[in-house]
Every structure is written in structure tokens, then in C-alpha cells.
Amino acid sequence: MENLTISNSSLSARTSADVLAASTVLGLCCVLGVPGNIVVMVMLTQHLKEGSFTPQLMLSLAVSDLLSLITLPVWIYALLNGWIFGQGPCKVLSYIVYWSLYSSVLSVSLLSVQRYLQVLYPQRWAKLGTMGQKGLIFGIWTLSGTLASYSLFYRSVEVKEDGHQHCHQAYSSNLEKIIVLLVETLVMFVVPIFSLVCFYFRLHQRISQSSFFNSHRLTKLAVRIVVVFFIFSTPYMINNLVIISSAQMWIQKAIRPATSPSERN
Template identity: 50%
Template sequence: MSLLNTSNSSSNSTPSWNADPVAPSVVLGLCWLVGVPSNIAVVVVIARNFKRENFTLKLMLNLAVSDLLCLITLPVWIYSLLYGWSFGPAVCKFVSYLLYCSSCTSLLTVTLMSVQRYLTVLYPQCWARLRVTGERVLLVALWGLAGVISCPSFMLRNVGIEEDYRKVECIRNYRSDMQEVAILLLETLLGFVLPFSILVTSYFCLHKKVNQTAFFSSQRMTKLVTSIVVTFFIFWFPLHVINMVDISITLLKTSHPDTYESLKSFRRASGDVSQALVLINSCINPFLYAFASRSLRSNAQQTEEKKAATQTSNV
């Protein structure tokens, strides 16, 4: 995920204001102002009502923490967009890794939520076998996987000159074109294709098999699940379109110069937008999933009450 390749002026010169990054800087500022307080509120509310046996709340807490870690890096990126990167290579690597790791953790948490809902509704005994220890292992494995997937951002990120603008940036320095293509393809596969496939499959199977129960009997629940899938697609798909554009730019650099220049123009015009959408998603998650968690518990309770009433009437 090519997040936040900032455009900078020389770190050795007096900070100079650039008009080009004003719009993305405003968007990032709004993300910080909305997202940080809302995610903190979710953390506080969950902490006050925390129950060890409720894995949904644990996932909600995990999502809020990962989104919060992602958003707290924004002041650094906003400053670098406007005035240039002046924090050195060590900070470049650390902040980039934190951004990638937290974004990836948020993505994996949303994916795990869909799987957990599918199993708890259709195969509750299977999920119950995990117990508290198994759930903890899942959460640790989730963060570990995110950390491994984010390693390229730590190894490749450094302070350098961006070739289009000839300015100092915290950018990725690939060793070869093939390395760039391989990493971007892997990121798109693990960061979008696989999670989105799991998300859609889980909710589709859930809807198909329990459509007659209270879980999906209301339009409210159907709209909620639809919004989860659509939101995921809207905010993550553009970033991976840009990944595919970057791959095309790399492969067509020498063989098709006209196409190469057209794609470069498109990349410059839309790159910041795709990156900002992912961060906007971190602001929306608290509202969407806090609402989802409450609705799911309410509908699940209605299902159990109907089952109990049916069993009583059959006695």
C-alpha cells in the first residue's frame, strides 16, 4: 500500500509553502480532528464496559486502537506536505512503518469481524472451542501478520529526491523495477483482493443461510451489512488501483513512452486522493462498527428469544 509519498522541499533550506498539497493537507487535518477523538471515545466506552468473554468488543477495541495509531501520525505528514521532510531517515522509517502496520491491522480486524460473525451465527460451537486463550492467539497473530506485511515499508522507506518534483521526500527506494512490481502486487493481493473476498463471502453466506431469521429479517441489518462491504470497497479500492498504475508505469517506462507519460499524469493527479480515502476510513470506522456491534447484539438477542419461545411452545 503506497501510503503518503509526501512532496517536500529540501530539508536543509528554510521551509517554503507549496500550494499543491493544500487540499490533501486540509483533508488529513479533518481526519485527525474527527478520527482521533472518535476513536478515543470508542476505546474509553469499550474499556468501561469490557467483558472478557465478548470477542466482538475485543475486535472493536482492536480496530479503534489501530485506527488511532494510524491517525496520530498525521501531523507529521501534514507538516511534511506543506514544508518538506525535515525529521531525518529514522523518523521516516518509524512513522511509515507505524502507519502501514496500523492500517493493515485495521484492515485485518475488519476481515476477522466478518469471519467471526459468520462462525458465531452458523457454527457457534466451533467458535466456542477457541475460548479466551484462542481468541488472544488470534489477536496476537493478527498484529504479527500486519507487522510482517508492513516490513517492506520499514526496509525501503528513506529520505530521498522524488523524481517528478525534484524535492526531498520520505519515499520508497526500490532496488529494481521487478522488486517494485513484486511488492505492489503482493500488497494488492494481501491488502485488498484476499480481505475483500473473505468479507464478501462471509456476509453473502451468512445472509443466504440465515435470511429467514431475525439476524437479517430487518432492512436495518441488511443495510448495515451492505454499508460495511461498500465502505470497505470505496475506501480501499482506489489505493490499489494506484498500485496497479504504478506497476504499469514501471513496466511501460521504456517500451511505451506515451502511455507512460499519461499514466504518470494520472498518478500525480489521483495519488493523494486515494491515500486520503484510506485515512478517512479510519475516521468512519468508529461510527460504522460501533453501530454494527450494537445492532448485531440486538438482532442476535432477538434470534435467541424467538428460538426460546418456539421451544417453549413445542413443549
């Protein structure tokens, strides 16, 4: 019993330390990210009159980042004290976060496509026109909102082992969890990183063959975008893959007795 008490105390201490560390990181992201994105948005609005699509896309990216950052104080409070805001805010705030995440990913992906077409096929890109560019921005936010809609169904408030209420993903089965996380990983990581590498590599390859362009600056920019996206997306995707692996192992253990009862003899 004494060993059990010591073990529980150590576990509680580790959990408290993890929560404190996570809250500190989120707090720094909020303090630095909110004013930083506001400054970026103010600077970008000065270039919108030029008619270039890149500032519009970067502005969309800054807005999506700001949307998720302004919700951080609520999540920090929930980490420290539990979720006290009810079921409705849990679903709505989760939807805003997922909406902004998908919008950020799609904006970065579209940026690679835009650079590819604008540099190598400027006449085709010019045919898109102002209305077409606005349609792309609108399409990003519409598609992002659609992709994030599953959070309205799966997000729920439940009481955990610590006695506090938590706003988290509540799946009806492990199979359902695997499907959702696989789609999440595919859309948020695999497809964007593939498009970034593919389009920027193709762009660098074509420009390197031409004497009219200096590809050194473009290569550095492309590498920075890919590396930054990879660094910030990889931890989240690794977490998803770990959860998927755990859920898959649970399903295999649950199915094995039913499919091969002779193994129990």
C-alpha cells in the same frame, strides 16, 4: 523561453494547490479521527468485561486507526516543508502507518469470519474460548507487523525535483516496485473484499433459509461494512494499479530493444 516560464509557473501552482488540498484533508482526518477513535475506545472498554469477542476486535480496529492518525501531523508538515526528520524516523513512522493499515484490514476481515462462525456454528466458536480469542487478536498484530516490515527496507529519504527531501518508497528496480505493490494490493484489498463478500453472502444465504433468524438487520450491517471498506480502500488500490501499469510499461520498453534488435533497423 517565456512559454516555458509560464508552463513552469502553472505546474508549480498546481503542485502547491495539490499539496494544500492533501494537507487539508489529512488535517481534517486527524482532527476528527483522533478524538473519534478515543471516544470509541472508551465506549468499547465498558463492554470488554462481557467476554464478547466483537468489542475486542472493534477495539483492535480503533487502536490501529488511532496509531496511523497520530502520525498525520508529521506527514502534513513534511508535505508542506519537506522531510526534515532524518532517515530513522522516516522508516519507523512509515512502519507504524503500514502496521496499522494491515491491522485494520485484517481486523475487518476477521470480523466477517467471526460473525459467520458465531451465528452459524456457535458451538465451534465457543470452543475457541477466551485464550483463543486473545490469540487471534495477538495473531492479527503479529502478522500485520510482519507484513509491514518491508517498509523498513524500502522507505528512504531522498531529494526530489522541488529541492526538498521526501520520505518515500525507494525501489531498486521497476520489477521490484511491481512485486511489492501487487502483494500490497492483494493483501490489503483483494483478499479482504473477497472474504467480506463471501462470508457475509454465505451468512445471509443460510439465515434467509431459516425461520429462526431475521436476516434484514444483518444484511444491512454486512452491506454497510463492505461498502465502507470498498469506498476507503479503492482510491489507494487504484493508485497502486496505476503505478504498477506505469512501471510495467517502462519495463516493456526497456526489454523490447534487447529482445528484438531488428525492430531498430
